[in-house]
Amino acid sequence: MFIRPLFLGTYARYSFIIDLLKKKKYNNIVEIGSWPFWISDYYDIKFTWIDMMNKKVKWRSKKMKFKLWDACNLEEKDNSYDFVFSTDMLEHIPPSKRIQCIKEAIRICNDTCVIGFPCWKLAQLHDDLLFYYLDEKDKNRKEWRFWWLVEHVENWLPTYDDLSEIEKSIEKMWYNYKEIRYNDAIQRKNIISTEMKLINRWIFWLWLSTVLTFFNKIFKRTYYCNNKLGYRVFIVIKK
16 A cells, blocks of 8 residues: 655645635636646645646546646636646746746636745745755755756746736736735744755655644644745735
8 A cells, every 4th residue: 555645845835725725616626737746635626737747656646637738838728727726836947938837827717826836035045955955965866856956946936026027917917816925834943954854864754744744734734924034925816
């Protein structure tokens, strides 16, 4: 029996989305990007998943319908889905293509579109420190286990200036939107140094993260954002 490991940081990316889905029933839901994690890891739901990654994995949800498409050029008709969301994908895309990806997500949305991404100093600090730690300690591990981190550093996380440009592009489309900022466990004292130590104990790290995620789900812990530091931003667009 395979037990799917869960990650507190990944749950933090989905907890806000899950809260929205609990408040209103949506018939057609699509998640764009996010491989190798999906909302189905944390919430039992039927949905479509769009990504450029076509690698088969044994823990893929049976309720998931997969489509191999480019997020910047979706082969879907306008207003195809009631609820469209993408979280922690923008930082894997070159800055010049990010607004186009958001426009495509909005285009195929019929009701609600949510775009979430790590933003500004605290998030960038965490990724930079973790990247350089792995670069010194284990180059091979950084290469194959943490490709996502390499993309974070190469593409640079969105800044508040980038956020302003994204919101201006949404305003030009004449849609209403709301910006919500959160922190997750990464803001806790010494979390970065602790994470670096645990990363050398891979199995224990997975086990501990899974346990913490279950506790977080039970006690509904929310990590609100310090606006001076930032961490994760969600933009909720209504059509």
